[in-house]
Ligand SMILES: Nc1nc2c(c(=O)[nH]1)N[C@H]1C(S)=C(S)[C@@H](COP(=O)(O)O)O[C@H]1N2
């Protein structure tokens with residue numbers, strides 16, 4: 001949609017009685033048609049499925065997604081929605097940490113506040129954000145730090161996501177730096193903190209915990225960051241952060257604060273629970289360590305925001321649910337991305353990773369987006385095959401077969417495989 005049309009629609013929404021968007025996630029519907037058998041894979045092996053194994057549940061503004069937990073709400077995107085570069089808003093995964101999340105936001109009353117050590121602490125209405133700044137759009141992948149955590153061996157605590165705790169969207173909004181520059185960051189400010197509207201009893205047992213995340217004031221991620229009011233050209237679904245969320249292209253989703261309402265300039269380091277001990281990775285190559293090293297207290301940790309997302313690629317089709325047929329052309333396809341440099345190459349293997357062929361890349365939507373790939377393959381004989389895919393980014397990172405292990409279950413990016421059967425013709 002044309003940008004000025006989007007702005008007109010948003011402003012119409014402000015004035016036109018639809019200022020309150022109600023969603024009521026409490027009225028979630030378990031879809032009888034698509035609910036899967038409840039399988040459990042609590043251990044000891046890694047999850048063998050592409051997705052996690054929760055039931056399909058439909059929340060307001062959402063298609064049936066795979067539910068991990070309801071309080072806080074965690075919903076995983078099923079595999080088939082990753083055929084396209086842009087993930088539909090209604091299928092986009094959902095992750096919260098606190099049980100009380102907004103069902104509605106009154107746009108007439110809502111404000112984005114810049115407070116703390118700014119020269120000019122200031123607050124903006126939704127209309128001011130839309131009207132008074134030059135909007136920008138960027139395609140970027142929102143991926144949970146714990147995406148694919150259920151692959152970890154030995155298993156680790158935390159949401160047992162398959163591969164569906166990620167999604168790509170075209171985000172439109174205001175450059176974070178424009179807001180920070182107008183407010184003026186005072187000398188001595190080290191960190192910028194972000195907070196949304198959700199709250200409730202947190203893991204530390206505090207009854208009114210808030211989810212707060214901070215990045216260093218000079219982090220290059222903040223130069224790319226956008227305070228987004230549109231997702232794929234539409235207002236954000238409530239569960240994805242209506243009315244605005246922070247988008248930090250290249251960084252893990254934990255920094256992409258939903259319902260963003262407070263931006264704080266801090267002089268000291270932020271050591272709230274969500275910065276320490278949560279969301280930290282070993283200060284080692286690939287964030288890799290061992291249970292033994294952790295038990296021995298030998299692992300120095302840093303916030304996961306210290307790194308950008310490592311390169312990954314996924315097989316969406318074929319998914320192993322039906323056999324292919326000897327002599328019949330088929331399409332191996334999926335998506336790839338990296339937070340550390342644009343995807344420049346995707347390779348596909350039909351022999352479990354022994355030999356590789358270069359796949360064709362789909363349209364380029366910028367370095368932080370999903371890039372689709374496809375590879376036409378005509379199986380020459382019947383039998384069992386293991387497909388594999390690996391991507392390379394512009395910084396030269398290539399996916400490997402080495403798994404990663406850390407106690408948080410973060411940074412998984414091993415080469416993906418899919419077993420399939422080919423029928424003899
Ligand atoms: N306000 C708020 N923002 C948040 C979170 C949260 O719990 N509260 N979780 C973060 C994490 S860890 C993830 S993975 C993403 C999930 O984004 P989504 O729900 O739009 O998919 O939101 C991030 N932003």
Ligand SMILES: [Mo]
Nearest residue numbers: 095144145254
């Ligand atoms: Mo996350």
